[in-house]
Amino acid sequence: MSDTAPLTDFAREAMVIRLTNELRLATERLAALELEVLNSRDHAIGRATEIGELRHRLLAQAAMYERRLSEARQTHATHDVNHRAHIARLEEALVTANAATRDAQRSVANINAELARTKASFTWKLGRTMMWPVRVLKRLVRRA
16 A cells, blocks of 8 residues: 555545535525425416415406396386386376466456456445545544
8 A cells, every 4th residue: 555545545634525525505595495395386387276265256356246237227227117107107297287387377367357347347336435434434443
């Protein structure tokens, strides 16, 4: 054995230790990278799940809004039909009221004409003249 042989063994051992350390570091780095990949995969799965939940919630809200819109349209249609029927009844009542008003105005005109004829008659004028002293006496009694 020469002096170089132990150095070679020593160098070989150093190289083995160095390579063992590099292998351990590479294994640790590989484990860390695998952990990052798993974490990234879990994160991606979580995000995909969130997207699915949000999509489901969005579809449920859209369905609810469509149902509410449909109900509102039906309610509006029913309200519109009822409103139009009410307007028609009011218009009929207005026509009836206008006819009754015209009849009442004609009746009032006839009664006013009859009253004017009565006041213009000789009998009315005579009765008024004869009752004049009674009216004067009533006024005097009221004032006293």
